[in-house]
Amino acid sequence: MYFKNSVAAIIVIFAIIFGAKTFFSGLIHVGYDDNLTLAERIQPFGQVYLEGDIDVNAIKAPVKTATKARSGEQIYTTTCASCHSVGVLGAPKFGNKADWAPRVKRGIADLVKVAITGTGAMPPRGTCMDCSDDELKAAIDHMTK
Ligand code: HEC
Known part of the structure; x- marks a missing residue:
């Protein structure tokens, strides 16, 4: 008799727990995102690429946003x-x-080339690393006027 009652009690308790779980899980969403597949949920955090795994050339260099060229005077x-x-x-x-004068004689194209690479105490690009070649040329035009 006593035994029967305790089995019944256990069944009732389980029923309550299960019912409550079903009820609350409908209200609150706990745990993982159901929209992800299992593989997506358990995938490792990062990925390692070894040389040759990906085609490096296929990765495009970030496109330089087209900013308006600065004037030679500004540079x-x-x-x-x-x-x-x-x-x-x-x-x-x-x-x-x-x-x-002696430098201009060599031609502006050559001066631009030297300005890009630098020479002696003249640093590459005159330290203006974000200057385009055209902007360097404009700056040289401005200086040699
Ligand atoms: C840190 C100092 C410094 C800065 C900044 C600098 N220059 Fe120069 N530049 C020099 C020196 C020094 C020379 C002379 C180098 C030589 O003839 O050996 C020179 C020479 C040059 C020449 C002549 C190169 C040749 O072939 O004779 C050009 C062109 C030039 N600079 C352009 C520029 C431009 C354009 C900028 C700015 C974007 C600039 N420089 C910024 C120091 C500088």
Whole structure:
């Protein structure tokens, strides 16, 4: 008799627990996102690529947002002037014909090329790393005027 009652009691308790679980899980969503597949839920956190796994060339370099080119004067004032205004370390001075004439003779294309790579105490791109080649050319045009 006693035994029968306890079995009944256990069944009732289970029924209550199960009922409550079903009831509440409908109200509150606990746990994982049902929209993910099992594979997605248990996938590792990061991924390791070994050389050759992916085609590096297929990854496109970030597209440079088309900003409006700055004027030669702007580039000169913000970067080149620190050396080229007074001739720091022998830099050809702004608008100084004697300094620039022999250089201009070599042609603007060559000056741009040297400005990109740098030479002697002249740093690559005159330290203006985000200057486009055209902007460097404009700055040189401005300095050699
Ligand atoms: C840290 C100082 C410094 C800065 C900044 C600098 N220059 Fe120069 N630049 C020099 C020096 C020094 C020379 C002379 C190098 C030589 O003839 O050996 C020079 C030379 C040049 C020449 C002549 C190169 C040649 O072939 O004779 C050009 C062109 C030039 N600079 C462009 C620029 C431009 C454009 C900028 C700014 C974007 C700039 N420089 C910023 C120091 C500087």
